[in-house]
Amino acid sequence: MSVSSSSSLNTTLDPAPVSSSNSTDYLFYLTCLDSFASHVIYTTYTFINFIFLFPFYILILYMGFQQWRHQHSVPARTATSHSDIFTYHMVLLEIFGVFGSVSYTFGNYINSEHLVILGVYVFNIIFPGQTLFHCLTCAERYLAVVHPIIYMHLRETRGVRIRNISIVCVWLLCFGWVGLNALYLPNSPTIIFLSLMGVCLIVILFCCISVLHVLTHPGPGEVGRNKELVAQSKQRAFHMIRAIAVVLLLRFVGVGVCFGLEKLVTLGEEDLCWLLDTGITLTIPSSLVLPLLFLHRKGKLACCRRNTESE
Template structure:
């Protein structure tokens, strides 16, 4: 049976329009159930965590880092995406593949697909701060960062609308190229930063506070890359080599499930970093 794959987080097949996704996977439902549970965990963790991130950035705006503007927009994007699990549950379990509600869900998917672009912006900001500090100092004002954030949102919305429309020829390649390019760019930035920090000074055991903060940000981004974005990078480019059942019921739910969980992982890591910084600041004030 020939299967048509698109970029809507699920393969389409005209003969299965009257079946729900759950019915199509009734013989192998384990990963699908795991995915739905993970999505609801993502909702209950991600929404309050991202709102807390937004509150902390607003509260500490006088002592904010240059990357906070991108972290803010990423948190807003993740809050929006974390609203989708109830609709996704209804679509997967109760509604057929021909239901018009899939258009709405594909818009949510399209928004989330572009979240690596904001992570790339964070990596670029840290890369410039550590690898090219002179240039970074000259560009420290936030005007160009706001412009870059707007450009990313325009790309995100355009991608989400195009994905919502669906059935655009070869549109799945857009996501594949975007996730591979984003992954490669983030890895390059992080490796470059770690290399420079390692070479920061021979015989010095104490890292400069600014570089130490940058190092922590690198670890946060690196954790997100490895845990959340490796599965789609490894699995999705080879989707045409899987059987239809394996792809529908296993591969793409594993890949997107872990990628989508970044909506919770990213703010939780940020909050843990902020808590550590507060503890260190409190310790330095002790007599």
Template sequence: MNNYTLYVTKPEASVSVNSTMLQTLETCVLAINFLVGVPTHSYVIWLIVTGRGILSEFFFLNVSVCELGNCLNCLFFVLNMWTSRLFVIECFLKGLVITGRPLFQCLMCVERYLAVVHPVTFLKYKPLRYRVICSAAAWIICLSSCLCCMFIVVLSVLYVFMWFLSMQFLVFLSINLLCCVAVLRALKQSGPGERGRERGEENHMKRRAFHLILITTLNMITTYVPYILSGIFVIMTTRVVYGLWVTGLICYVLAGFVQPVVFLHRAGQFFCLSS
């Protein structure tokens, strides 16, 4: 049982046929995440850096960089099935999986919350230097989480790891949902009375923003709730159900492609969705 981590590591030698199938499915999902994720997130980073959108998409840029680290973690996990030399690096990169994505998504949600609900405060802290300061602090937290994951997983302290994972996901998800719900409520309210074309354009922009925040909310629920429930189950029963963790892994990996797809669609680069 102590061999299980966020990406559930190798089961014992005497595994059942069902466990072997789950392990094969897990390996395929991680391989797909690496093969598809690296070019996707690299392209997103290139578009942000070269498209002069680094100010408005600075936090999303950090999310994409963090996702590249997650993709490398998937590669090291698969390679670790044949060699244990990369085990420590894999354990270190788990901090990006546990803390990196939810933390930067949290910063994005807080930024959107300020922009919609408190626009005056948002304009005050809109300059890039404030985003850089927040991102630097976030990366320090991520590196600290990586070190904690490395020691916890290497020492095989499963109970502590589950607390570490579940509490972080729960805290970040709660903050994200509070911000998203507040933004959705604000967007549903009618703005100042305007007529004609300007009112139509305003409603169209509000509908697009509403749909974007709604997709983000559902995406975060899909990403973190399965792992939170699985982690709480392990904490309360001290048993790891392999199928639950593979299900959480699939949700986590697939949900990670939603935001890049939405970004590419907004940028007119996702050809099958672009009008």
């Protein structure tokens, strides 16, 4: 879904199908809504987001609120980690996506142009933020493993200030992305977004390789019990960064398909719709990886609870 889809909505919302000669004037996925299969897929996607993922996101925010209350009632408690803070903001971002999807789908059912436009714009808020919060999480884990002394200093007031500034910048970019899409109408800033994702993937892969190198080459001071604890910490960081790298690679492919469909003039409409549906499916894991990793760290996943306790 992209803001460029809001162009010529009066025509695309008309019950009559959009002719292939005019399809280049609109984002192609709106044309796909004329097919029964695409209509079912979008509705199912919205249903899963609202019925299953939305309560999941609320649970994580509730856990964050409980942790915040405990920290203020018992000042001696350990401060919230940077990774957890990034996860909370990621979840808030995903909630925007849920409501944008609901607004878009409901507007399409009742043929409301205003709801469709609202859904498109709200949904677009999440695009750069998802990638950047993943990137910030990997950078935080990279510092913790590769540069532990610098990381320990950044856990204090200076580090919190840098983290908060980074989060504010990400949110500003998210809302600025909506305005950028509006400026590019009836096209979409495909190259800009794919370039951003490409840079973030390079950063994440660098973090993953660096952590793997440190994991396979322990420091001279890591002996005995200390060596085992440090190795476990490095392994958790490596698994986290690796999981994020995999889902972001899937997201890069999926979003690249979504944004590039209108450029693929050599394929028929049914083939393009199939590619679009596949692209949307590939973006789902990136919405779940940080929340699932968060629950794993907190020992809330039954399948991982024993491993978490042993760590």
